[in-house]
Every structure is written in C-alpha cells, then in structure tokens.
Amino acid sequence: MTKTRATITGWGKCVPPVKLTNADLEQMGDTSDQWIVERTGMRERRISHVEVTDLAEVAAKRALAAAGLEPTDIDLLVLATVTPEITLPSNACLLQERLGAANAAAFDLNAACSGFVYSTAVAASMIEAGTAQRALVIGAEKLHFLMDYHDRNHCILFGDGAGAVIYEARTDDSGVLANDLGADGKAGEAMVSPTLGSRGQLDRPRDPAIDRLHFEGQTVFKHAVRGMEGSVRRTLDQAGLSVDDVDLVVPHQANLRIIEATCNRLGVPMEKVVLNIADHGNTSAASVPMALNDAVSDGRVQPGATVLFTAFGGGLTWGSNVMVWGDRIEPVTTSDAELPPTDKTVFDLLEANRAFFAPLHEADADS
Numbered sequence: 377m378t379k380t381r382a383t384i385t386g387w388g389k390c391v392p393p394v395k396l397t398n399a400d401l402e403q404m405g406d407t408s409d410q411w412i413v414e415r416t417g418m419r420e421r422r423i424s425h426v427e428v429t430d431l432a433e434v435a436a437k438r439a440l441a442a443a444g445l446e447p448t449d450i451d452l453l454v455l456a457t458v459t460p461e462i463t464l465p466s467n468a469c470l471l472q473e474r475l476g477a478a479n480a481a482a483f484d485l486n487a488a489c490s491g492f493v494y495s496t497a498v499a500a501s502m503i504e505a506g507t508a509q510r511a512l513v514i515g516a517e518k519l520h521f522l523m524d525y526h527d528r529n530h531c532i533l534f535g536d537g538a539g540a541v542i543y544e545a546r547t548d549d550s551g552v553l554a555n556d557l558g559a560d561g562k563a564g565e566a567m568v569s570p571t572l573g574s575r576g577q578l579d580r581p582r583d584p585a586i587d588r589l590h591f592e593g594q595t596v597f598k599h600a601v602r603g604m605e606g607s608v609r610r611t612l613d614q615a616g617l618s619v620d621d622v623d624l625v626v627p628h629q630a631n632l633r634i635i636e637a638t639c640n641r642l643g644v645p646m647e648k649v650v651l652n653i654a655d656h657g658n659t660s661a662a663s664v665p666m667a668l669n670d671a672v673s674d675g676r677v678q679p680g681a682t683v684l685f686t687a688f689g690g691g692l693t694w695g696s697n698v699m700v701w702g703d704r705i706e707p708v709t710t711s712d713a714e715l716p717p718t719d720k721t722v723f724d725l726l727e728a729n730r731a732f733f734a735p736l737h738e739a740d741a742d743s
Contacts, residue, residue, distance in 0.1 A: 381551025382500035382511065383702045386445065386542030388438025389669040390431045391656070392424040392715065396520075396535065396722050404730070407528040417632025421535025421657030423520050423725045425718040427461040429470045431538035432516035435665075436475060437713035439540035444708030445510065447477040450542075452508035454499055455484050456491030456515045456661035458690070459522065460572065471514070480512070488567070489628050489689025490557075491515055491661030492539070496685065496697045497555035503545050514540040515661035522569050524588050524733040525726050533631070535657035539665025550680070550702040554614035556607045557695040566595040567690035584736040596692075600630060601637045603694035604686045608642055611684070611696040619643050621682055622698070626671060628687035629653040629663040638686075650676065660689065672705060679703045 397420045398409040412418055424431060432455055440447060453475075455468035462470075468482035487494040492515035499511035516538035523531045543552075568590040571582075604627070612618060625648055627635050632653055639649055650671045659666060664685050671677050679701060686696040 378547040382503040382543040383546040383551040386439040386443025389666045390434035390538040392422040424536035428518040435538040435540040437711040441711035442707035443542040447475040450480045452511040453480040453482040454495040456495045490687040490693040492664045493687040493695035500552035511543040517660045537659045552699045556611040566592040600688040607696040623681040
C-alpha cells in the first residue's frame with residue numbers, strides 16, 4: 377500500500393514595502409554597514425505598516441493561487457508566529473474568516489524561529505494520519521514591534537514579513553519523508569521577550585527595561601549550530617538519506633555566520649543553500665517559507681528534488697523537515713492580493729519604538 381504524504385503544491389510570500397537599510401540604522405545608533413554585514417550578512421530588512429494577520433493574508437492568498445485552490449478547499453490552517461496581533465481569538469482564526477476558509481480547523485503555533493518547521497511537522501503528520509487533506513501553513517511576523525532601535529546588538533537583526541505554503545495529501549513518491557523537533561527550556565533564558573505575555577499585574581505600566589528583547593547572542597549562536605546540525609542528522613537518518621542526497625537546504629535566516637557554521641559541520645556546500653538574509657534579515661517563523669518562495673521563483677527547486685528545512689529559535693527550539701518535491705514548480709495561477717500602500721517612512725514607523733526605549737538609554741548615559 378502506498379503511503380500518504382504531505383506534498384507542497386502552493387507557495388507565496390508577503391514583503392512589506394518599507395525598507396530598513398543599514399544606512400538607516402547608522403542614523404539611529406552607533407553602528408555601520410560594514411559592522412552589520414560582517415557579523416550578520418544583512419544589508420536591509422522590511423518594516424510593516426500593517427498587522428501580522430494582514431501580512432499572513434497576502435501570503436496565504438498567493439499560496440492558494442499557486443496551488444489552484446479555493447479557501448474552502450483547505451481543512452487545516454496553522455499560523456506560526458511569535459508576534460500575534462491579539463491573544464484571543466487566535467490569529468489563525470482571524471485569518472480563516474478573512475480568507476473564507478470555512479472548512480478549516482485553525483490554530484496558532486509559537487515555536488519562535490522554529491515555528492514554520494514545527495508547523496510543517498504538525499501538518500504533515502495530520503495529513504499522513506488522514507485527519508487533514510489540504511493544509512495551509514503560514515509563518516508571519518511583525519518583529520519590529522519588539523525591537524529597541526537604540527540597541528545595535530538586536531535591532532539590526534530582525535525584519536517583518538510572511539510566507540505560506542500549501543500541503544496536500546499525495547500517494548506518489550513526493551512529500552515530507554521525516555521530521556525532527558526538539559527543545560531545551562533550560563536554556564530558554566538566552567532569548568526572551570515578555571512584552572506580549574500576561575506576567576505581572578494587570579495595571580503594570582510598560583517598562584522599557586523589562587519589555588525589551590533579552591538576547592544572548594553568543595549563547596544562541598552555539599546552541600543554534602549544535603541544535604540544527606543534530607536535528608538535520610536525525611531527520612536524514614529517519615528518512616534513510618545522507619547529506620549528499622539533499623539537493624537544496626532552506627535554513628532559518630538567522631545569521632549568515634550561523635548558517636555557514638552549521639553547513640560546514642554538516643558538510644553541505646553553500647551552493648546548495650538558499651540565502652535571502654541580505655534582503656530580509658531574520659523574520660523568525662516567516663524566514664523559511666519566504667526563502668523557499670524565493671528559491672522556487674529563482675528556479676532552484678526542481679521536480680523530484682530532495683529539499684531540507686532546518687531552523688532554530690527561542691525556547692530554545694529546533695527542528696528539521698526533509699521532503700521530496702512534487703512534479704510542479706510553476707504556479708497554477710497568481711493572486712492580485714497586495715498590502716495597502718503607505719506614505720510613511722521607516723523613521724515614521726519606528727518613531728514609537730524609539731520614543732518608548734529612549735528613557736532606558738538616557739538612564740544608562742547618566743549612570
């Protein structure tokens with residue numbers, strides 16, 4: 377009996393129009409284009425003028441069009457995000473209503489930067505089990521909301537955006553072959569953002585010293601490289617594959633140094649690796665599907681190719697998926713979905729962040 381697997385049949389991404397370049401960051405703090413590029417590989421990232429569900433909606437509509445499906449064809453909708461615009465109802469339910477995906481179960485998933493890989497494992501497992509037939513999986517983030525744009529160590533890294541894919545049940549040779557997921561909550565303090573949580577009293581005023589991203593870069597780097605390397609090896613072992621069998625690696629776009637170090641330890645040549653970090657920065661759960669969309673558009677994905685996703689994020693979490701691509705690399709049709717235009721500059725969009733965190737840095741300067 378042929379095994380049912382989840383095969384990607386649609387893909388799409390949404391990129392906000394406003395860019396935050398390294399030159400812009402030079403105007404905000406003590407940094408330089410050279411310093412940023414040498415440490416991260418990033419040259420620009422996007423800043424959203426709309427909410428995270430708006431980003432997800434455009435990416436989802438483009439993925440549905442690429443698959444040639446209607447929203448009512450979807451029976452599972454998973455939205456991976458660490459920056460939900462509201463807590464209840466889930467952002468996935470907001471998106472379900474907007475799309476008209478009335479037949480879909482819907483929920484959010486928060487595994488930070490590993491969110492899309494986690495969501496892929498969930499969707500693929502449900503399709504294999506027969507619980508779902510067509511799943512819409514989205515990674516969407518509005519990370520700039522959390523950033524202190526006076527702190528060059530953090531604000532240079534992150535950008536906004538969304539990516540989406542459609543997984544459909546198939547009984548041919550294509551589809552997700554294996555998944556590996558893991559977490560280390562003990563090390564979770566290396567990356568913390570309490571801003572969107574319920575910790576503390578209801579009337580607690582927002583405090584820039586508390587409600588800022590806590591990020592230990594060196595600790596995260598070491599865990600990221602080890603975590604992704606081990607996860608990739610376990611995933612390939614499950615699938616009965618070797619590193620040499622992989623045609624294309626789509627990693628989380630966290631930092632160019634992390635990606636290069638991980639691939640070096642695995643023995644993966646960089647020409648097999650998809651990179652869009654220079655243009656988009658770290659978009660957390662959105663980074664893998666956005667990079668995949670670019671790879672398909674650029675002709676780097678071919679029918680029958682073995683494609684590997686791997687990611688690492690706050691939690692600390694990590695995960696990998698390996699799959700065989702289906703027979704189609706061209707969209708069935710395209711969507712005219714677009715974000716509403718804006719006349720705001722990047723400095724307009726970041727003004728509130730700068731004002732909120734300014735007292736923290738003024739206090740540091742005075743001490």
